[in-house]
Amino acid sequence: MSFLRIDNLHISLGDFYLKDVSFTLEKRDYLIIIGPTGAGKTILLESIVGFWKPQKGSIYLEKVDITNELPEKRNIGIVYQDYVLLPHFTVFDNIAYGLKKKKCCQKESKIREMACMLNIDHLLHRRPDTLSGGEQQRVALARALVVDPKLLLMDEPFSALDPQTGRETRQLLKRVISKSDITVIHISHDLNDAWALANKTAVLREGALLQFGKVDEIFNRPRSAFIANFVGATILHGTAEKNGNGLTSVNIDGVKLASIDSAINGSDVTVAIRPENIIVLKK
Amino acid sequence: MAIASLFVVPSWDDVRHNIWSEEMRFSLKLSLITGITSTILVMLFALPIGYALSRFRFWGKGLVKTVIDMPIAFPELVLGLCLLLLFGSTILRDILASAGINFVFTKKGIVAAQFFTALPYAIRIMKSTFDYINPRLEFVSRSLGYSMFETFKNISLPLAKNGIVASMVISFARCIGTFGTVLILAGGSYMKTEILPITLYLNISYGNMGMALTSGIVLMIVSFLAIFVFEKAEVSL
Ligand SMILES: Nc1ncnc2c1ncn2[C@@H]1O[C@H](COP(=O)(O)OP(=O)(O)OP(=O)(O)O)[C@@H](O)[C@H]1O
Ligand SMILES: [Mg+2]
Secondary structure, eight states, X not given: OOSEEEEEEEEEETTXXXXXXXXXXXTTOEEEEEOOXXXXXXXXXXXXXXXXXXXXXXXXETTEEOTTSOGGGTOEEEEOTTOOOOTTSOHHHHHHHHHTTSOOSOHHHHHHHHHHHTTOGGGTTSOGGGSOHHHHHHHHHHHHHTTOOSEEEEESTTTTSOHHHHHHHHHHHHHHHHTSOOEEEEEOSXXXXXXXXXXXXXXXETTEEEEXXXXXXXXXXXXXXXXXXXXXXXXXXXXXXXXXXXXEEEEETTEEEEESSOOOTTOEEEEEEOGGGOOOOOO | OHHHHHHHSSOHHHHHHHHTSHHHHHHHHHHHHHHHHHHHHHHHHHHHHHHHHHHOOOTTHHHHHHHHHHHHHSOHHHHHHHHHHHHHXXXXXXXXXXXXXXXXXXXXXXXXXXXXXXXXXXXXHHHHHHHTSOHHHHHHHHHTTOOHHHHIIIIIXXXXXXXXXXXXXXXXXXXXXXXXXXXXXXOOOTTTSOOHHHHHHHHHHHTOHHHHHHHHHHHXXXXXXXXXXXXXXXXXX
């Protein structure tokens, strides 16, 4: 059985519904969730940590049903876009907060090691409100990672940072993750994150999981025009025609494009073209 | 102007004499004891209720909110009357009586009256204080292994400090200043259930202006001292 299994998860919150979401992850998987605003990405993440009770469905982590487990018993870390550091604690105490609850030794050295890895070891005595956004986000990452969670959840961790800081933080994160065998679910608005970090991608819209699969599957074989468009393809409309070579020909205002996909002759179809598949040749 | 006139009118010898009178000492002492007791009780209720109203969605939340807000809109005398009926002539009286508690025309009644007058204000302040604290701070704390109660103690309570102080000041001021509710439920009996506002009232009705003014002054001083003490406490917290 998989490391994380989500089965027909159904959550209603006010007017919003998360509908029958199901997917599985293996250990060390890195999943990027993408989707338009209001899709329910944050709610999905927060229900995996245990902040919202599902009306239906179940969540299994390492074969254990954790659907009704208290958040504090799940050992799942969460990092938010707006860092949410504890304002009345120093950076050191923020990182130490989760460790205090654990019976383990060398807490101090663990904290320093994690702080070194994330380049915040010179900030340990400071208060969160004296730090820059990038520094705060690294503290939030350290706080979540230092307790060795089974699963790390991140809600748009880079989107409040300027592009340069975002890239640096992404590199740091990549390095830290590669040194551990942690499984990650990461919500992002930046498709580059999917290519740079993830091996799996999920597309969420209006509370429903539209597609889940390997990163290149979502980008190269999107299941609907919406997903294709969302991941950066150009959408065109045309009519399918027969083509001699076993290919389908699509007539778009007189221009004919061949495709290996099949379609009923004469039917109206939608065509998605990825920019990297358009080859521009000089005259 | 109005406050200043309180200090201008009386003759100071009179005030000095009145302050040390037995009635005034009794009344001040009772005011402080009941005021402090009520404030503590109010806070014990306002913290969890304010927190629950701010954080949780539950069935009947709207109704609870209305019931809690109602006393703010009520005239004090009507609130007192409601409490008198509640504690004086329902089964609640029998239940309380069997536990040895009687609120009607007693010192406990003063505390009860003050409690119900101040509670809605304290709950409102606590609710809006908790509304301002990002619930995700609590989420993160729980994801790091802390129970709901530990999270409340470690995160919500320290961050709500200013609201708690404000809530205590308002509650204490409401408690020692409330008159109508106390008069109806606890009765305004001389040297028995006599707190400062009652002293003021009793002496006015006897035409004893000096004593009435003195209790007014003492009441003002106690209120200002309370604000001062709480503000100091806030700085050192
Ligand atoms: N506590 C709540 N009660 C009721 N509705 C909520 C609650 N939290 C969120 N919602 C609604 O649920 C929907 C999904 O919210 P969610 O925050 O999961 O979206 P999202 O996909 O994370 O969007 P974004 O990309 O903007 O962060 C929104 O319409 C939101 O208004
Ligand atoms: Mg979100």
